[in-house]
Amino acid sequence: MSNPVYGKHAKRSRDVEKSSGFIWALLIGLIAFLAWTPFQTALFNGQMLEFEKPIFWAAAAACILLFLWIAQYYKSIRLEDQRDLLMVGVLLLPLTYAISLISAASHYLAMNMVIIQCIYAIIFVIGLYLLRDKMGNRVIQTTIMTVAYLIVGFGLLHWFGQGKTAGAIAKWFSNTVLNGIYTNAVMVDSNGLRLTSVFQYANTYAAFLMAFLFAAIFFITTSRKWYSQAFHSFMLVPIIVSLLLTLSRGGLVMLPVVFVLLLVFLKPAKQILWILYCAIAGVASLLISKPVTELGLQLNEKFSSSGALKGWGILLGVSVVVGLLGWVIQRFVAPMLDKVLDKRSAKKGSSLWIPVGSVVIGGLLIFLFIGTSVKNILPQNIAIRLDNINFNQHSVLERFTFYKDAMKVVADYPIFGAGGGAWASLYEQYQNNPYTSRQAHNFFLQYLIEVGIVGFLIFMSFILYIFYKYIRGYMKADEEGRNSHFLYVIIVLSILMHSILDFNLSYVFMGILVFLGLGGMAAVMDSKPLTKWKVKDTTARGIYSAAVGIGAIVILITSIRYIEASSSAWEARKLAQTSESFEEIKAPLDKDLSIRPSHPDSVLILSSLYHSAYKQTQDEGFYNLSVDLLNKALKDEPYNKFMINRLIQGHELKNEKDKAFDLLTANAYKFKWDIEWYERIINQALDLGYQALGTGDTAAKDKYFKSGTEAFEKVQVGIQHLTTLPEGQLQGRAFENTPEMILNSGKMYFMTNQPDKAAATLKIGLQEDLSQTANQDIAQWYLASLQKQGQSDEALMDNLMKVNPNSKQQIQQLAELQI
Incomplete structure (x- = not known):
């Protein structure tokens, strides 16, 4: 029996009014706005001033959307079935972030995350109602696909060296266009050039492309218009080529996983079509990947119109061929498959055989492209990335380290978490080695860190309940009902699965796609009436509307004030670079700080x-x-x-050097892999100890020297620990002894009557080249430490005398120091 929410002629499950055009327009505008400013809304940059304002504009727009929704759907707000519980339950997500403010590691980042979570909750509630309406659902799906395809085209413009053309378009609605070019649409790292489009981060772009590759295939197989089938087929090659150009190993690893999970939802005929389209478009993309890659590398170094034209010609020519094949397959092959496999589809478990077979075939293809010479058909940069997919590869080992370190944070903030942005604030304190990563590269672990076990359980219960109830409804629905909202499953599943390996949901645009998708899934889920907690319609709508309305007013006012604060901060930054007036610069700063x-x-x-x-x-x-x-x-x-x-x-x-030193030592545990921090402690400890020694305060001298030598010992422990890292794992930032650190630590050991430790420390810094003064000083103090113990090093003494004939006398004086 079909779920009443699904189906072409089925009546809606209750009196849901048709969606307002104003709500459609604003929601479309919000999606489009955030699509072109995803980097600004990401939480992975230490200095947030450039990126925070779009968050607050998005929050203000979301609040206006909510007010319109209340006005439009007020009479439809009830608490009568399980779907309505989600409308209430989603409010717990921002609430858990608000509670985590109590123990937040950064109040600033945590408040930003409270606002972002409110945006998500609003989008979910609006989607829950708006996407029940057939026209509203169609408009939003068309908008999402249009924006996705524009993003693909935008990225390829940059790959073919036409960044100024793309920048001329984007500058009207994005502040990331510098010198006429959208910043980092093609990023550079140790792997070379990587395509990022509007995301400015290749791995998140790969997650996005993966989602919309499957979305395109879905629309090919469900569209009834020939031009729609051909156009979605046409887009397969640009999407796959773009995915290859991201050089994202995580994207390539997760793509077959998500593909198999999605196949399980489909009937055998559709499963074969999906595999067929992936195969055709995949082969076509691989055949042109070398010339497209090589042209892009050349054009980003030196642009030529003929080279760009050649690149577009290859890409569009092959895409047209695949587009025509897609139409032909849908016109002639798809009906035959439906007819042949119709009876087989009715058998229990029939939808599992092809996904199981595709796993085997996928494993074989992975082996061919990684373990054999077949990979040579790929561009060198892509082949190298594929060849490096293994558990001993440095990025994999680094992620395992992030995850272990994340659990250390959870252990210290288990119940309500450490607030939004906690990892960025705390990771240096908990890290196993001196890497630099303001993201844990796992959305779920990062969520656990931010809101603790309580918040994480609420979030996972929310997600899993929607999936469970959607699947139950999907199994009962007819074909049209199943297809009506399946796009949202594709988007949510793709992004969440890839987020196991990366921080895609640090982009508010990606978060909105996920929560809008969850709202779409919940809109058609299998929903049973509430019997135990049923509330009168008037009471339910009054309480709920008042609660969310008041909350939205608070968020709207807060967002507007934060926009004002951010504008003032930005004005002050610009004035600081151009003005010498104290009062002129201070005025906007005071305005900002009066708000935040x-x-x-x-x-x-x-x-x-x-x-x-x-x-x-x-x-x-x-x-x-x-x-x-x-x-x-x-x-x-x-x-x-x-x-x-x-x-x-x-x-x-x-x-006030003593106060400065106290701050250095008191905060050292927060930055335990910052070698410069230790170096400052050691150097200042020596200076302050010398001063205390000059005044005869031996207790203060011993205190400072003890702090300095303890810092040095921590450095040695850290250096020893780094030798235990797996062979393939990179250390990260430099963490090693410096000549100044060795000399000063040796002096402090010497002047606290520990000549053995002084000699052992100074020996680390001995160099054959004694022409430099620093090396001579280390050698002299080392020999003095040996002399204190009744030992010597004649060879070193001879070498030192060659460059400094007075060394013997100076060493004797050091050895006879009475401290």
């Missing part, structure tokens, strides 16, 4: 302004203002290294 007192960018600019004023006037009022500002901000941002360093600089500026 711990806004990191403005705190840092204003504290720098106070420092400059103090240096010029020696007025301690400016110094005190800076200290108060930073201490207040650090209560909300205790892990902000820039703020801590600025406070340390302030104390040093006022010659």
